[in-house]
Amino acid sequence: MLAYQTKNDLGNLVSMADLSTNAIGNLLDRAEEFKHGAGSRFTQPVYAVNLFFENSTRTHTSFEMAERKLGLNILPFDPSTSSVTKGETLHDTLLTLDAIGANIAVIRHKQNRYYEPLIAGCDLNLGIINAGDGSGEHPSQSLLDLMTIREEFGRFTGLRILICGDIRHSRVARSNAEALGKLGAKVLFAGPQEWFDDSLSDLGEYGDWDELLPTADVVMMLRIQHERGVSNDHFDPEAYAAKYGLTVQRALHMKQGAIIMHPGPINRGVELASELVQAPNSRFVKQMQNGVYVRMAMIERICLDRHLGGLS
Amino acid sequence: MLAYQTKNDLGNLVSMADLSTNAIGNLLDRAEEFKHGAGSRFTQPVYAVNLFFENSTRTHTSFEMAERKLGLNILPFDPSTSSVTKGETLHDTLLTLDAIGANIAVIRHKQNRYYEPLIAGCDLNLGIINAGDGSGEHPSQSLLDLMTIREEFGRFTGLRILICGDIRHSRVARSNAEALGKLGAKVLFAGPQEWFDDSLSDLGEYGDWDELLPTADVVMMLRIQHERGVSNDHFDPEAYAAKYGLTVQRALHMKQGAIIMHPGPINRGVELASELVQAPNSRFVKQMQNGVYVRMAMIERICLDRHLGGLS
Amino acid sequence: MLAYQTKNDLGNLVSMADLSTNAIGNLLDRAEEFKHGAGSRFTQPVYAVNLFFENSTRTHTSFEMAERKLGLNILPFDPSTSSVTKGETLHDTLLTLDAIGANIAVIRHKQNRYYEPLIAGCDLNLGIINAGDGSGEHPSQSLLDLMTIREEFGRFTGLRILICGDIRHSRVARSNAEALGKLGAKVLFAGPQEWFDDSLSDLGEYGDWDELLPTADVVMMLRIQHERGVSNDHFDPEAYAAKYGLTVQRALHMKQGAIIMHPGPINRGVELASELVQAPNSRFVKQMQNGVYVRMAMIERICLDRHLGGLS
Structure with a gap:
């Protein structure tokens, strides 16, 4: 083989x-x-x-x-x-x-x-x-994400996967976008425009976070990578959470049956509300198990x- | 059970x-x-x-x-x-x-x-x-201390256990005092008064080191915890040893059959004389084995x- | 036994x-x-x-x-x-x-x-x-060197072993020189004279690198131990390589059947040319296997x- x-x-x-x-x-x-x-x-x-x-x-x-x-x-x-x-x-x-x-x-x-x-x-x-x-x-993170999605929906074709956050510095975004596209899913990107990488534009479409959120089957939140110097002295976690975080309020607008994913470690209250980490539609723990x-x-x-x- | x-x-x-x-x-x-x-x-x-x-x-x-x-x-x-x-x-x-x-x-x-x-x-x-x-x-240190004492005396009731040194910062002192009291032993504390914690006074009685020493069945020396900032620039190891250490001279006043214990690591020559670490009545090695x-x-x-x- | x-x-x-x-x-x-x-x-x-x-x-x-x-x-x-x-x-x-x-x-x-x-x-x-x-x-480095030499030549007696480099700070030089002498080999030293240690003179003879090289059956290159403060601000890797390194050019003068050894880690291009690390007559990998x-x-x-x- x-x-x-x-x-x-x-x-x-x-x-x-x-x-x-x-x-x-x-x-x-x-x-x-x-x-x-x-x-x-x-x-x-x-x-x-x-x-x-x-x-x-x-x-x-x-x-x-x-x-x-x-x-x-x-x-x-x-x-x-x-x-x-x-x-x-x-x-x-x-x-x-x-x-x-x-x-x-x-x-x-x-x-x-x-x-x-x-x-x-x-x-x-x-x-x-x-x-x-x-x-x-x-690749191992991509494969565990794919496994978790396939367990949930039984397929990739036709699914809308929204990846939000620091796309430019994310190993996960790139690996996943490539694989998901190949498997028939539609990849969408959201988050601060300065963190979007044009080299990703053939892998998925960049759009407005609040507009795309209700259309997605899978909402993948990316980690703000402090340790890679992504944020700086001017970075305001509360402002980020308000604009691009998956807050409890925003999660109410998610599609019926849609799931939340995060590669971890989570900045609780920044890209993902603490209350959502182990919410019924969160697959954070299942991702780690898989x-x-x-x-x-x-x-x-x-x-x-x-x-x-x-x-x- | x-x-x-x-x-x-x-x-x-x-x-x-x-x-x-x-x-x-x-x-x-x-x-x-x-x-x-x-x-x-x-x-x-x-x-x-x-x-x-x-x-x-x-x-x-x-x-x-x-x-x-x-x-x-x-x-x-x-x-x-x-x-x-x-x-x-x-x-x-x-x-x-x-x-x-x-x-x-x-x-x-x-x-x-x-x-x-x-x-x-x-x-x-x-x-x-x-x-x-x-x-x-x-707790695991307490249990190994209890095991070592029980092996030595076959009982706890009526034993006099003298704990000497930095009682305030010691995990060992607190865990042991609680357990030993419950098991019927009499707990005594000695060492610098500023290191005695009033919250411990219901677990045991604080007294003079040289007066209590000859009355104890078990002499537990505590470690001076440099790494917790217990001592400072004014700390004088020799003065401490002279006043509160278990020196060779002082050990001569221990009761017949009494044993020396220390949780380790030892500051040799400070709280415990180097010559006593493996003395016949020291249970330092046995504690680690247990x-x-x-x-x-x-x-x-x-x-x-x-x-x-x-x-x- | x-x-x-x-x-x-x-x-x-x-x-x-x-x-x-x-x-x-x-x-x-x-x-x-x-x-x-x-x-x-x-x-x-x-x-x-x-x-x-x-x-x-x-x-x-x-x-x-x-x-x-x-x-x-x-x-x-x-x-x-x-x-x-x-x-x-x-x-x-x-x-x-x-x-x-x-x-x-x-x-x-x-x-x-x-x-x-x-x-x-x-x-x-x-x-x-x-x-x-x-x-x-x-000793374990010495034994693996001996094993590698014995596998190559089937004997120690009569072999000429040339050890070149920082002999003074090298654990390998001393252990090997002692053992090889005892086993019947002739030990030779080369490298900067200020790195030669008189205490080694009864274990082997110090000589000129370029003169000794063509006479040796085994050429043992020692590591420049930056981490031991051997070199300093004035140390010039290129000058060292030119004068005492085993360069590709110099290796051409090695005796037929002679082998190159190095205890690792190698400063490639300093004591040993990068091209020689896995050359046919290098035993660097075999030493590690043994x-x-x-x-x-x-x-x-x-x-x-x-x-x-x-x-x-």
Whole structure:
């Protein structure tokens, strides 16, 4: 089964753009199997290492859980006590982990497309899973969002997905817009115009937040990324919430059956009202639950591609 | 078996005040069974996560060992690389870990009674074990102290327990005083008067260090907590040692059969003479050994309450 | 089998000087067995803890992998969140880990011969493996270098080993020079004269880099240790590379069949040309691969000495 469009990406999972709709469907199907109790099929040890060069709770812990549920052996790696502090390059760090016997590296890094030279070098045997690159992609988040939407509506075609907030700096916006378009959904963007990126205009249409809100089946709120310097001294959280936040008042205008999503961590009371985080139509907790299962499917997929753990 | 006095605390273990003397006895009995080789009874996987927002070697490593001996799966969590650095609240962090599938969270946090809103929220499925809250409680330390005392004397009734040092800032002093009083021991306090807290006066009697020392069966020395800003520029370790430390000279006045205890880490030569740390009547090492077994008992207790790991 | 020369070091592995040539041979033989698929012989749980007080990727991760391959239980330990930050001594930290039940401590520490008081104290039950002490020794690196050389040439006698660079601050230079001399090889040193240490002159002969290079069977390049303050503001990487680096041009003068080694992390383009890192005659990757197996042999050796894990 050839799940990837390019030879370089067979055995790695770094971008939604590399996944055909068929490959996405297979990953989501397998994630549902894991969710309903399917166990690991590994018969040989597989060694994974998680390299998080940016802070994370959700994604990092979720990959750790997925790896444990699959029965993988996990090597610890802390960038702040590694040889990276002595100036070692990412490539040499991976060359080391590869030599030591790591089979899979899950990497989050602030540099966009950090994975390209690693894959192009062709001197690494380990498989790379991109857990987020700069303002680029975040395929495991996209897949868990897709899983959550598919569980809700049973389909993507014809759905209207409204993504609101800091679109320009969001890995989630880009990955999701690409995948959802490919799967037949209509993507809409809202939020401050200066945070809209023209490079996204072929992926979806930008419009007025309050006009689009009542038309959407899925309302995806993006996080204000303080840590990326998105906001500044002049940023006023209350003003933002009033203009672009999903407030309790605004949520009343949502379409019947529409759901709220957020990739987390949430700035409560800024982009999303605290009262809505666990509201009946919020899927925030379900997204995190599904995250473990899509990551199990992603890891198993890489192991199948690479004949690791006795899989083939 | 209902081990807890309040419904909210069933399935969590956050304060000695929630434990009846019967529940304490059961935990110590089970800890002794583990110490004498009893194995884990888990038949299903249980996932634990240890959230230490304050530095620790003894408590942190001891919980990690207890979890390993019980065969738990342990998720790594490092506050300094988590989304807490992006402003995520403790509640949202736990909501995440809960969604991801963690069953038990062992938490140390600098805020007193940090656990109350977490338990009151009722939206978390995971069980919370308090590994120390600010200057509040430290139940696992109390239980290991109780286990060590019970091993030594076979009883609590009638024992005189002298706690000396920084009582005001000590989690240990408060937890222990409460539990020991309930179990029938007489609690005495000594040390600098400005470090005595009037809220403790119903738990034990404050008196002169040199007068009380020869009357005590157990001498518990508390740590000078430099890291909590207890001492200051004017603090003179030698003067403190001379006035309130357990020196070699002073130890000669201890009652026959009396023992020395210290929760660690020790400021050698300040509150406790270096020569006494491993003296024949010191139980410092034994306290640390017992710590693993009481923590195994605590974790198993939570799992029983919550029907985790196939226990019931 | 008495593998160590001194009673104190039986059950610890802290210095190459403690290993007889026979003991070295046995460790390398066992490492080769592990490399060719030999499994762990442990029948009882063994608990290891890795204390890295200096940053590391290669050595740290390699020990973690070795421990996992042997099936050990591994306790996490992060100096930056431990009680060391509260002033606890290394000895008290180890006393704690020992009491908690750790059987083996792998330690890297910046202080030369940090292990001597720990072993001399005789109050610790756990075995100590030195993973590098200051500018002192690094026995696991030495053993992996020896394994790599023996795999290449099948012998040590008569080989000419040229070690070039910052000899004075290098743990590798000293450990290797001692062991290689004992095994019958001829050790040569090159590099800036101010970095040559007279205490090394009985271990090998210092000479001119360009004159010695064509005579060597093994060319060991040492790392410029920026993090140890070796270089300063006046250090010119290009000038260093031109004068003492192994450049592509200079490598052309290497003897037929000679190999390049480097302990890592590499300053690419300074002590070693980037193009040579994975050249056909470079053994950089092989050294890292072999590192896992010698560490497995070292750990097993300690467990045999101490009758841990059901071994005897």
